Amino acid sequence: MIPAAAPAILAERGLADRLTAIFWRRPRLLLGILLAPPLIWLGLVYLGSLAALLLQSFYSIDEFSGVVKQEFTLKTYAELFRAQNLDIIIRTLLMSAAVTLGCAIIAFPIAYYAARFAKGRWKAVFYLGVMLPLWSSYLVKVYAWKLILAKEGIITWAADALHLSMVLNAVLSIPGIGGNSLSTSWIGTFLVFVYIWLPYMILPMQAALERVPNSMLEASADLGASRSQTFRTVVFPLALPGIIAGSIFTFSLTMGDYIIPQIVGTSARFIGLAVYQLQGTAGNIPLAAAFAVVPIVIMLLYLTVAKRMGAFDAL
Amino acid sequence: MSPAAPSPAAPSPAVEFRSVSRHFGPATAPVKAVDGVDLTIAEGSFFAMLGPSGSGKTTCLRLISGFEKPTAGSIRIFGQDVSDIPPNRRNVNTVFQDYALFPHMSVRDNVAYGLMVKGVDRRTRDDRAEEMLSLVKLDGYGDRKPAQLSGGQRQRVALARALVNEPRVLLLDEPLGALDLKLREAMQDELKTLQARLGITFIFVTHDQGEALSMADSLAVFNNGRIAQIGTPAQVYARPRTRFVADFVGSSNVLPPDVTRAFGGPAAWSSLRPEALRLTAPDGVALSGTVTTHRYLGAGNRVTVATQGTEISALVPAGQPLPETGATVGIAFDPAALHVMEGEG
Amino acid sequence: MHSDRASIGLRLSATAGLLFLHLPILVVFLYAFTTEEKSYAFPPPGLTTQWFAVAWNRADIWPPLYLSLWVASVSTLLALILGTLVSAAMVQSRFFGRDQISLLILLPIALPGVITGMSLRSAFSIMDIPFSTLTIILGHATFCIVIVYNNAVARFRRLSGGILEASADLGANSFQTFRHVLLPNLGSALLAGGMLAFALSFDEVIVTTFTAGQQSTLPIWMLQELVRPRERPVTNVVAIVVFLATFFPILIAYYLTRDGAETAGSGK
Numbered sequence: 001m002i003p004a005a006a007p008a009i010l011a012e013r014g015l016a017d018r019l020t021a022i023f024w025r026r027p028r029l030l031l032g033i034l035l036a037p038p039l040i041w042l043g044l045v046y047l048g049s050l051a052a053l054l055l056q057s058f059y060s061i062d063e064f065s066g067v068v069k070q071e072f073t074l075k076t077y078a079e080l081f082r083a084q085n086l087d088i089i090i091r092t093l094l095m096s097a098a099v100t101l102g103c104a105i106i107a108f109p110i111a112y113y114a115a116r117f118a119k120g121r122w123k124a125v126f127y128l129g130v131m132l133p134l135w136s137s138y139l140v141k142v143y144a145w146k147l148i149l150a151k152e153g154i155i156t157w158a159a160d161a162l163h164l165s166m167v168l169n170a171v172l173s174i175p176g177i178g179g180n181s182l183s184t185s186w187i188g189t190f191l192v193f194v195y196i197w198l199p200y201m202i203l204p205m206q207a208a209l210e211r212v213p214n215s216m217l218e219a220s221a222d223l224g225a226s227r228s229q230t231f232r233t234v235v236f237p238l239a240l241p242g243i244i245a246g247s248i249f250t251f252s253l254t255m256g257d258y259i260i261p262q263i264v265g266t267s268a269r270f271i272g273l274a275v276y277q278l279q280g281t282a283g284n285i286p287l288a289a290a291f292a293v294v295p296i297v298i299m300l301l302y303l304t305v306a307k308r309m310g311a312f313d314a315l
Numbered sequence: 316m317s318p319a320a321p322s323p324a325a326p327s328p329a330v331e332f333r334s335v336s337r338h339f340g341p342a343t344a345p346v347k348a349v350d351g352v353d354l355t356i357a358e359g360s361f362f363a364m365l366g367p368s369g370s371g372k373t374t375c376l377r378l379i380s381g382f383e384k385p386t387a388g389s390i391r392i393f394g395q396d397v398s399d400i401p402p403n404r405r406n407v408n409t410v411f412q413d414y415a416l417f418p419h420m421s422v423r424d425n426v427a428y429g430l431m432v433k434g435v436d437r438r439t440r441d442d443r444a445e446e447m448l449s450l451v452k453l454d455g456y457g458d459r460k461p462a463q464l465s466g467g468q469r470q471r472v473a474l475a476r477a478l479v480n481e482p483r484v485l486l487l488d489e490p491l492g493a494l495d496l497k498l499r500e501a502m503q504d505e506l507k508t509l510q511a512r513l514g515i516t517f518i519f520v521t522h523d524q525g526e527a528l529s530m531a532d533s534l535a536v537f538n539n540g541r542i543a544q545i546g547t548p549a550q551v552y553a554r555p556r557t558r559f560v561a562d563f564v565g566s567s568n569v570l571p572p573d574v575t576r577a578f579g580g581p582a583a584w585s586s587l588r589p590e591a592l593r594l595t596a597p598d599g600v601a602l603s604g605t606v607t608t609h610r611y612l613g614a615g616n617r618v619t620v621a622t623q624g625t626e627i628s629a630l631v632p633a634g635q636p637l638p639e640t641g642a643t644v645g646i647a648f649d650p651a652a653l654h655v656m657e658g659e660g
Numbered sequence: 661m662h663s664d665r666a667s668i669g670l671r672l673s674a675t676a677g678l679l680f681l682h683l684p685i686l687v688v689f690l691y692a693f694t695t696e697e698k699s700y701a702f703p704p705p706g707l708t709t710q711w712f713a714v715a716w717n718r719a720d721i722w723p724p725l726y727l728s729l730w731v732a733s734v735s736t737l738l739a740l741i742l743g744t745l746v747s748a749a750m751v752q753s754r755f756f757g758r759d760q761i762s763l764l765i766l767l768p769i770a771l772p773g774v775i776t777g778m779s780l781r782s783a784f785s786i787m788d789i790p791f792s793t794l795t796i797i798l799g800h801a802t803f804c805i806v807i808v809y810n811n812a813v814a815r816f817r818r819l820s821g822g823i824l825e826a827s828a829d830l831g832a833n834s835f836q837t838f839r840h841v842l843l844p845n846l847g848s849a850l851l852a853g854g855m856l857a858f859a860l861s862f863d864e865v866i867v868t869t870f871t872a873g874q875q876s877t878l879p880i881w882m883l884q885e886l887v888r889p890r891e892r893p894v895t896n897v898v899a900i901v902v903f904l905a906t907f908f909p910i911l912i913a914y915y916l917t918r919d920g921a922e923t924a925g926s927g928k
Contacts, residue, residue: 256772
């Protein structure tokens with residue numbers, strides 16, 4: 001059946017075979033060819049830009065002419081510590097922390113239910129139910145909340161209908177976080193942030209909870225632990241890496257966002273808005289760059305701590 | 316491509332390893348997966364590479380197919396050095412351990428793949444694929460997807476796919492490892508028949524000594540990247556060259572030098588097959604010991620006797636009287652059965 | 661007590677959480693039909709479909725729409741090429757610097773958009789590069805690479821590595837293996853990655869505000885309307901268009917990858 005004359009080695013047919021042989025002899029060559037375009041792109045466009053950002057932050061602006069002086073100085077960083085700029089940074093950090101906490105609280109039941117009780121079809125429903133809002137248009141979602149929170153919008157109408165206007169007004173009159181309407185108050189900003197970043201908290205939390213074996217919960221129950229004891233001593237510690245992983249997203253995203261506070265909330269500035277306005281209308285690119293370095297530094301610190309706590313296993 | 320070397324008078328062996336090594340990792344502290352292997356596999360043989368996992372047998376197979384390149388030494392296929400030849404140009408095909416069937420193609424397209432990439436027209440290659448499918452007794456399965464087949468059927472598709480190119484050497488990487496016992500035995504017979512019918516060289520890798528002994532007409536036992544012994548199954552089984560081979564192939568008693576001497580041999584490591592031992596009454600024999608365990612094996616019982624500070628197993632055929640545990644028995648054997656080994660390793 | 665049924669409290673809060681995620685989007689759809697022009701009054705005093713026609717006839721909407729489509733298409737194409745290349749390299753072998761490269765790919769979406777945007781802005785300023793469609797695409801393609809990469813890597817991992825070797829073993833050269841084995845198996849994952857990259861780019865506003873200069877993509881047009889409303893019902897209609905333009909690619913991506921282990925959206 002097999003002709004004895006069949007050659008042990010087949011002839012090379014054309015360029016494709018020759019290139020195949022070259023790649024086979026030098027696997028690093030193929031690796032290099034594959035990696036070169038993306039690395040050149042990311043290296044030049046992205047790392048190059050980050051370097052430009054750092055460079056700009058060490059420049060300063062001439063106060064009289066408004067021209068960027070391309071000389072190394074720490075003057076621009078020193079400006080960050082002016083009271084008004086420090087306010088912006090602290091305000092941003094407080095909001096990021098509050099949003100992270102809010103997300104964690106709302107996300108937990110969803111993640112817990114999806115990880116432990118949802119089966120088959122419902123699992124898919126939960127997955128899509130989190131994935132669709134995560135991916136769908138950011139701007140449309142923010143816009144939806146402007147409609148909802150408007151003074152003449154749904155919340156006011158619902159409060160009226162339920163005879164709860166008193167409660168709404170009471171909430172809005174809380175000094176510091178209240179305001180004329182929800183859409184111009186801190187509460188509004190907070191709500192929208194929580195809404196927008198919530199899926200980023202649910203997913204890692206669910207991933208962490210899915211790794212808790214059911215047998216462990218049952219063992220805890222068998223040993224006579226109540227639901228709340230089981231939660232405190234078993235579920236929560238095991239979910240913690242997921243919560244930290246989620247908090248990396250919610251914290252970082254809140255810190256860098258400038259669209260939401262511009263559309264919903266008081267006109268007080270956040271880091272993102274400061275960056276945007278400084279580089280745009282004010283034309284102070286060095287200070288804008290220095291402001292943009294702040295979230296990078298904070299996130300680096302945050303990541304270092306999170307890594308120590310094992311958050312990356314849950315990503 | 317014309318053969319580089321003029322054809323010698325004697326036919327070239329199918330595969331030849333000349334001091335082949337394959338090292339991984341840094342040159343300063345390499346992991347020697349294959350370490351100075353010399354090997355000659357005759358054309359038309361059914362050759363087994365036997366060894367525990369990590370012994371270098373699979374790396375040797377991958378060196379033949381071209382998925383590994385030797386760090387040193389050279390490999391010849393039918394007399395031609397293949398150091399510079401990528402896998403796609405070696406007329407050698409492989410049945411992979413996990414079958415590696417193309418999940419997106421029908422069974423027919425899987426089998427015809429080798430012909431398609433060679434530019435054979437669709438009619439011809441479909442006909443050939445059907446032929447191959449019928450060779451492996453899968454007529455009528457051509458339209459299915461691999462996912463719709465059982466493990467045994469996938470195995471056959473992998474076989475048909477590898478044979479469609481009419482390779483001169485077929486490599487099989489633990490081909491039966493994923494099958495259950497009964498299917499495995501049936502496939503062993505089938506592979507053997509198929510090889511005899513096609514007349515091409517089969518080289519297969521296995522860690523199952525029973526499989527190697529029953530299927531191969533010669534085999535190499537691998538240990539730590541080196542070949543511990545090459546020979547026919549009967550040679551390797553009856554006369555293991557080293558302690559490792561005696562231990563790994565079959566269930567020999569391996570006797571340390573002092574026990575060998577007590578048994579009437581030289582002061583060297585030796586092996587003794589359980590079936591060569593007879594258990595007798597304790598009186599009138601040079602050796603005796605205490606029965607520690609028996610294990611029922613169907614065709615007989617394997618009785619372990621403690622003697623001379625070691626344990627020795629004897630096979631007592633079914634129907635013969637079986638000594639009780641704890642009884643003292645004599646041990647007799649044909650002195651010719653005591654095989655003195657060359658080395659320890 | 662830990663049976664397979666969740667407590668009422670848990671079920672209620674999980675359901676409420678999901679509703680919280682979805683109901684607000686429906687509000688946008690409702691408002692697109694309201695007869696009220698000047699405010700966001702709820703409930704709408706009446707319903708009408710006239711705003712769709714009004715929006716259709718607004719000349720200032722079309723150029724941003726075309727620009728967004730163009731930018732998203734080119735960015736997706738670039739991200740597909742670069743993301744596939746890098747995932748093929750990363751899966752194929754272990755090499756020095758591998759972890760650093762995966763961090764580099766992830767960074768553009770791991771850091772807030774304002775940083776990516778401001779970095780690009782700084783670079784353009786230092787190098788005196790004028791704003792153009794190209795500067796928008798530079799930014800978008802950069803953060804889209806990771807989307808394609810994630811999808812492709814997940815699929816690569818799930819593929820039995822043996823099939824590429826099997827193809828070469830059967831005589832296929834690298835290009836035949838790519839065309840007949842790799843591409844068909846990777847195809848749906850790449851398509852899913854491309855869909856998500858398109859959705860992400862089409863919708864992106866933060867990085868774009870730093871790289872667009874005077875040009876408007878559809879999200880930037882929308883943002884301007886939100887900050888300084890001119891004709892609110894038209895904004896509602898555009899919001900629906902933007903939503904649908906991202907919703908369907910996401911849904912398709914989900915169906916393309918749902919039988920696999922890869923989660924289409926992990927790490928937007």
